[in-house]
Structure formats: C-alpha cells, structure tokens
Amino acid sequence: MKISNAKLTRNILIGMGLGLILGLALNFSGLQKNEWISSLFIEGVFDLVGNIFVRSLKLLVVPLVFVSLVCGTAAMDDVRKLGKIGIKTMGLYLLTTCIAISLAMGLAFIFKPGQGVAVAETTDSISITEAPSIWEVITNMFPTNPVQAMAEGSMLQVIVFSILFGLAIVVSGKPGQRILSIFTDLNEIVLKLVMILMLIAPYGVFAKITVVFAVEGVDAIWQLGRYFFLVILALVLHAVIVYPSLLKLLSGLSPIRFLKNFYKVQIFAFSTASSNATLPVTLETAEKKLGVNNSTASFTIPLGATINMDGTAIMQGVATIFIAQISGVDLTIGQLLMVIVTATLASIGTAGVPGVGLVMLTMVLNQVGLPIEKISLIIGIDRILDMIRTAVNVTGDAAVTCIVAKGEGQLDESIYNSDTQEEVARS
Template sequence: MKLWIKILIGLGLGLIVGIALHLFDHYNISDLEGFKGFLNVVGQAFINLLKMLVGIMLFSSLVSGICHLHDPKKLSRIGFRTIGFYIISTLVAIGIGITLAFIFRPGRGLNFSLPSDFVVSAKPMQFLDFFAKLIPSNPFHAFAQGDILQIIVFAILFAVAITMSGEKGKGILHVIESVLETMYTLTHFIMRFAPYGVFALIAVAIGTTGFGAVVPLAKFLACNYIACLLQIFVIFTLSLKVLARLQIAPFFKGMKDAIVLAFSTNSSTATLPVSLECVRDHLGVSEDISGFVLSLGSTINMNGAAIGQAVSAIFIAEAYGLELGALKIVILFFVSLVSAIGAAGIPGTGLIMLSVVLGALGLPLDPFGAFALLAGVDRLREMVSSVVNVLGDAVAAVYVAKCENQIDTKQYHAVTWLE
C-alpha cells in the first residue's frame, strides 16, 4: 500500500478516535487517560524525529545548492535568467499565500494554549537588532538551539568559502553532498512512521479541540488550493503569454502527464523524468535548456511549497492568538523563500521545512496543537503544491528557451491532448 494512502488512513482513524476521546472526555475514565498518554508519547516521538532532521538537512542542502550555482557555466546568461525567474515567481507565490491567509484567517477560532516552555518576547525586536542576531557567534550553538536564521547565514558563508577554496574545497563539498543524500534516505525512513504519528497527533488534537478544528482546517486547505490555482492560472499563464509570447493551451496539453504524476506521487522530484519528456518532446524545448532548467528547478523552485509555508505560519500564529508584525512578515518572505529552495521535492519534507519557518518566526512547534492538525492534512496540501512546483519549472524552461531561441514553436503549438 502506498505511503500516502496509509497517511490518509491514519488521518481518518485519528479523526474517529479523537472524536471518541472528546465525547467520552467528561466521564474521566482512567483507561482513556492512559491511552491519551500513550498517544502523546507516539506523537511527540514523531515530531522529535522531524525536528532532528531540520538543522543538518537545511545546512547541507543550502551549501550544496549554492556551491553548484557558483559553477561559471551555470551562472551564465541562461543561469541568471533561470534563477531570477525562480526567485521572483516564488516571492509572488509567497505574497499570494500571505494575502489569502490574511483574508481567510484560517487559524482563528482554534484558541490553542501556548506550550508551557514557550516565551513571548515582551519587547518587539528592532530592525537593526534583528540583523545583528543573524550572525552566529558559535555555529554549533546555533545547531543545538535550532536557530534557523543563524544556520542559514552560516550555510551561505560556508558555501562561499568552499567555492573560493577551489579544488581544495571540493573534498568537503563531496562530504556535505553525501550527508545530504543520507538525510534524504533518513527522511524516507522516518516517513514510514508518518501514518502512526499522524494518527496519534490528530487523535490528541481532535480529542482536545473537538469539532472546532474542522472548519479552520477546511479554510486552511481552501486557502492553499486557491493560492495554487492563482499561481497556475494567473502568474504562470501571464508568464507564458507576456514573457514568452506563446499560447497558453498547448502548454497544459503538453504537460498533462507530468501534472497527473505530480498529483498522484506528491513528488516533483519523482516527476522530473516525465517533466523532461513533456517539455522536450511535447513543448519543443531544446534538450540543453530543458535539462538544465528543470534539473535546477527540481532543487530550488518550489512555488507550491512556499505557498504552504506562508499559509501554515499564519494559521499557527492565529491559532495561538499571536500577531505577526511587519518585520515578521519580511522574515516570513525570506525564510519561506529559503525553505522552498532548501526543500527536497519528495513527500514529507514540507513538515520539516515548516518547522524551519516556525523556528525563524519564533512560533510554537507544539506536537499536540496547531502543528498536529497541519500534519494530518499535509498530504492533501502537498498533492496540489507538487503540481505547482512541476508547472513552475516547465514555465521557466519554456520562457528561457524562447528567450534563447531554443524552442520549436511549431511543435509547441501543434501539441494535442492525445499526445
């Protein structure tokens, strides 16, 4: 049975058990309290496993990505155009997600209590103080404390130092890339326990909040879906029509196989071979452009993931009655962009990257609060966001190929639904 099916089964069973726990809660049955305690342990263990991955995965993925981008061949005119498109489209996606989240207010009405160990700063951080605190005095302390922004800064500086070291730096780069691949393998292993973790988290969360969580979760998913649809049918179509000066319909005809696969596998990385075939054989993009742009995009272009991080952060802040000021919104833009760049296009990394965003914003990662609710529906969110990720890469490939005169426009406009 596919993992995503198991996770959805865990979600459904968690809802049923959670409702039962909520209905029988006022009877003060001792056995039920023991069962809830067991669920707490299972849920906390799963969250700790996810948090265990964050620092090392973020550091290694950023260092690896930056070092490869520094390759002079990739930082050519095509490289700059590709990266520029990815960054701008991701920032636009984040803006759409934030705007819709403030319109829908999906987290309102949950009224979760803050964890006992969570401290709200009485004095808002000043702009200059924020930048001063970005520099880690001790990188190991930043990893130990889970200071995400300091880890990001250290990763950037470390990557620059590697590239400046030339041949001498390639050894440590190979080690970091090996660490990154190992973290991906560990992620796959940990995600095997996701159905049980989701079951426990949802059961406890629903058992505590009751039916009051259903409407906020529905609004959360609606907010994500609408943002993804706007990114696809407004931003991407405008990019094709205005920037690439091509018709819109052939693009979706040519990408239909990749769309279906991304939706069903929940993985833009797993969809890459099919995306390459669609862009090259159906849309007429040259092999050089399609290979470079899509391979790079599968690593650093995650528009759908960026939308999810932004909406999730605002959902959690509202669930605890916390306000996000102007500086926190700026941080949200930055960290959502970085987490989207650092996220692997495989199922399950969305929750890991969300913990990165929450840590940077100073929001609670409570295993039995709002985070637990989002963990239960993360699969439903990622199904659509994966499609956005894949289509964003393809739009970039078509745009860059058109600018470089490396697209067969006759083949592009001749594509049909039957191909």
C-alpha cells in the same frame, strides 16, 4: 518500443480514481483499522507497489540529471551563454517564489484561516530536524566527493559537478568530443528507460492514492477546513493565473497550450508528492511536448526540482499566518517582510521529497518568534496538500524553462504549438 501517451494518461487517471474510491471506502468503513487488512493490504501490497513505483522513478533521477546536464552544458560552447541562462533561471525562480508567498499571505489575511479554530490550545509536541541556514545551503552546493553526492542524492552537488564536467568536455578538444558522444548515447538510453518504467505508473498511482486516503480519510480536512481549502485556493490561483500570466507576458507563448501539453506531469507529481521523483517525466515532457532544447531543459528543470518550491512557499505563507492567528500574535510589517524573505530563501534548501516543507516551516516560524509545536496541528492534512503543491512546483519548473528557452532561442514553437492528439495519432 512505442507507448501511447493517450492510453497511458487514461490508465493513470483511472488508477487515481479507483485508488481514491477504494481508499475512502476503506477509511469510511473503518476497515483500515482492521489488523489483518491493514498489515496485508494497506501496509503490505498497496504500500509495496506504491513504494516500488516511486523508487523506480527515483533511481532515474541521478543518472538522468548527470548525463543530461553534462550533454546540455557541453552543447553550450559559449560559457557566457550558460551564465546568462543561469542568472535568468535563478531570477525567475526567486521571483515566482516571492509572488507565491505574498499571494498566500494576502489570502490568509483576507480569509483568516486561524479564526475560531477549536484546537488552538493544543499541547502536542513535534520533533523536526533543524533547518539549515542559507549559508550552509550555499556551501553544501559544492561537493567534496561527487560519487558520494550521487549516492546520497544531493542534487545541488550533482548539478554543480555535472556543469563543471560538461565545461571540461568543452575545453578538452577531441578527447572531449569522444566522451560527449558516449554521454549523448547514454542520454538516449536513460530516456528509453524512463519509457519502460512508465508502464507500471498506473498501478503505482493506484496503490499510492489508495494508501493516502485509506490512512488520512477526510476527518482531518473537516477539522481544519478553512486552512486546507485556503492553501488549495492559493495553489490553484498560482498555477492557473500567475504562471500563465508570466508565460504570456515574458515569452508570448500560449498558456492554454502549455497546460494542455503539461497536465500529465501534474498528475504524476500529484501521485508521487516528490519533484525529484517526477523529474524524469518533467524533463521528457519539456523536450518532447514543449519543444525546449535539451541544452536548456537539462539545466533549468533539475535546478527547478531542487530549488523552485513555490507550492511549499504557499503552504509556509498560509501556515505562518494561521499559526499566528491561533496563537493570538499580530505580526508587524517588518515580520511579514521577514517571512517573505525567509520563505523565499528557504525554498533553495528544500529538497524535492515528500514532507520536507514542514522542516523548512520551522525556519520561517523561528524568524518571527512563533511556536514551532503548533505545526502539529497541520501534519494530519499536510500529506494531501503536499501532493497538490508538488504539482504546482513542477508546473513552475516547466513555465520558467519555457520562458528562458524562448528568450534564448532554444524553444521549437512548432512542437510547443502542436496538437497532442495529432502527435499521439502519428505515434
């Protein structure tokens, strides 16, 4: 089955634009408050189509990660090579997260988003599950029941089990090779399933965007405009300056070509607000458009979708300074360093699902003694910001993957530098 990438991307953009227009029209007209329209369309048809779209992507996550990572690990017949790639990947993910939160906090000190906010004395309460400690996160990486881990979507556990299974295939000789051939065929089938499910993407994007803007509107944005646009500024700077700079500096690859070949994934990430839901598209694009070998992409991309949350770290950096300013608290240098360290480590425990960044923000605020209840101020606009920062998260996953792959000789530059339009014409 042939699917035109150009046509699919065009339809997704059309769906996003129409969803934005319809959602804002419903919000401005007040029709979203009409019980009949809300129950039948916003909470009914549109929500149903949007949820089917996201669920159809999520159903691929566990089988795709497991099958692809087993194939990738088994393809690395040198265990030391896997360890080298793992250390490089983890180091780069932590580096970009440190840069992200430092950039966010620096901008927050310059533009002072909490200055003059009229709702600073809010008494709204919020109930948020307590964030796990870093030690709990590390312990929970290792599954006691791999089937349960897959059923619950515990991606770190799935990744660990997949790597161990792949290594077992390597050392099993001929029986391992027979099993590997089965997994190789399964990998092709799963990728075909991704292509099939992409057919509903434009409708899913339209429905998701319509619901978000019909419910949220722009009122909350105006009330906290300085915070809202500062987070967006930090996200954009990180995506278009930090990642391209690291890509050029550490690999010599063209940042412009990277962004041209990857923008479709950013659109998907924006519409789903979930790194995990976008993972099938990210992985396929890393291999087919960026030229990364499956043995590397199948390791770095799922790992990044689980632990690399630069967009979330940016939100936490700006939000921490914002809450400190509206609370009249001057953070010391030691507290600021604690925020950087805590937010960086918290990103490891941040699942790639919508809204979880607010949970991890509680860990950061607790570390510096800021009131957790102030999080209620930013909840209204966080859904929209969550969509943008997810696009940044997946961009970081792919950028680090390209850097690692280039350094390990696992990147086909002829694919990376190929013209997307020429590929579409050939398809």
